[in-house]
Amino acid sequence: MSISMDGQVAIVTGAGRGLGRSHALALAARGAKLVVNDLGDENSVSENANAVVAEIVAAGGEAIAHGVSVADNAQVEDMVAKTMEKWGRVDILINNAGILRDKTFQKMALDDFRLVIEVHLMGTVNCTKAVWDIMREQQYGRVVFTTSSTGLYGNFGQANYGAAKMAVVGLMNTLHLEGSKYNIRVNCLAPAAGTAMTDGLMPQAVFDLLTPESVSPGVVFLASENAPSRAILCAGGGSFAVHKSFETQGISLLPDNVTAEGIADAWDAISNEDGMQDLQAGFEQTTKFAKLGAAKMGIDLGG
Numbered sequence: 274m275s276i277s278m279d280g281q282v283a284i285v286t287g288a289g290r291g292l293g294r295s296h297a298l299a300l301a302a303r304g305a306k307l308v309v310n311d312l313g314d315e316n317s318v319s320e321n322a323n324a325v326v327a328e329i330v331a332a333g334g335e336a337i338a339h340g341v342s343v344a345d346n347a348q349v350e351d352m353v354a355k356t357m358e359k360w361g362r363v364d365i366l367i368n369n370a371g372i373l374r375d376k377t378f379q380k381m382a383l384d385d386f387r388l389v390i391e392v393h394l395m396g397t398v399n400c401t402k403a404v405w406d407i408m409r410e411q412q413y414g415r416v417v418f419t420t421s422s423t424g425l426y427g428n429f430g431q432a433n434y435g436a437a438k439m440a441v442v443g444l445m446n447t448l449h450l451e452g453s454k455y456n457i458r459v460n461c462l463a464p465a466a467g468t469a470m471t472d473g474l475m476p477q478a479v480f481d482l483l484t485p486e487s488v489s490p491g492v493v494f495l496a497s498e499n500a501p502s503r504a505i506l507c508a509g510g511g512s513f514a515v516h517k518s519f520e521t522q523g524i525s526l527l528p529d530n531v532t533a534e535g536i537a538d539a540w541d542a543i544s545n546e547d548g549m550q551d552l553q554a555g556f557e558q559t560t561k562f563a564k565l566g567a568a569k570m571g572i573d574l575g576g
């Protein structure tokens with residue numbers, strides 16, 4: 274099955290270099306018209322974004338640059354307004370822009386915590402909010418958030434980054450539910466790539482293997498018409514995996530053991546992985562607990 278994005282309009286944030294640049298070039302190669310966003314100077318000019326636009330145009334594509342911060346909502350709204358003026362629609366939004374402010378939690382200033390949340394979480398919220406009504410009206414939208422193995426699993430010295438990266442997973446879970454009736458699909462990418470962000474953090478041979486270009490086919494897939502929704506696609510060096518979160522079946526401690534000691538005594542059963550479930554919405558957990566308790570107590574829940 275070949276994937277075409279002819280006639281579609283895509284916004285990629287933080288696309289002046291690294292993964293974002295590679296995603297923008299890959300989407301443009303499929304025929305999409307690109308808005309290449311990256312941090313700009315005081316005149317909102319991003320030399321890196323301009324260079325990516327020039328590459329796309331030289332290859333026969335269409336692109337414009339927007340040199341502003343995703344953390345500034347007014348500027349994000351301006352970016353989307355300019356996109357609508359030029360092309361009249363937004364089919365694809367790739368939230369990729371990001372920064373690091375690494376320190377152990379003990380040494381981390383709260384301002385650095387807030388800054389990372391502002392760029393990764395609120396930047397993603399700002400951009401997604403700015404295109405949401407447009408995608409609803411079009412009855413079409415493909416939105417990708419960039420999470421990280423740090424959010425999914427943790428990483429020493431990255432409390433702010435990990436919290437922000439897991440926050441976008443929570444955002445995806447609900448926007449998937451709210452967007453599905455409008456044919457808006459929302460997914461996460463968890464990339465691993467040799468870029469300015471990871472320079473010096475991995476051996477050279479690993480850095481060279483984990484190219485941004487080997488990740489971007491994952492973004493093209495998540496942005497395509499037949500994309501899944503609510504998936505977390507992990508990608509690095511041409512290898513791909515899916516992250517899922519499972520919940521154990523659990524047990525009811527009713528009627529006599531609903532105590533901290535009861536939980537301690539039953540810990541093996543509570544955390545037993547047999548029959549683990551990939552719950553699709555928060556209320557499925559509520560329903561499960563109601564059923565477990567009712568079964569234990571012989572209560573008829575009706576329905």
Ligand SMILES: NC(=O)c1ccc[n+]([C@@H]2O[C@H](COP(=O)([O-])OP(=O)(O)OC[C@H]3O[C@@H](n4cnc5c(N)ncnc54)[C@H](O)[C@@H]3O)[C@@H](O)[C@H]2O)c1
Binds near residue numbers: 289468
């Ligand atoms: N490289 C990896 O292994 C890796 C792993 C997990 C997640 N990620 C995520 O992938 C994304 C891309 O990372 P990368 O490795 O290409 O990093 P990078 O530093 O090479 O590129 C990030 C780009 O985002 C831009 N940017 C930063 N703040 C911005 C803002 N407020 N508004 C607009 N643009 C902004 C930067 O100018 C830069 O061009 C980030 O969200 C990062 O957290 C990367």
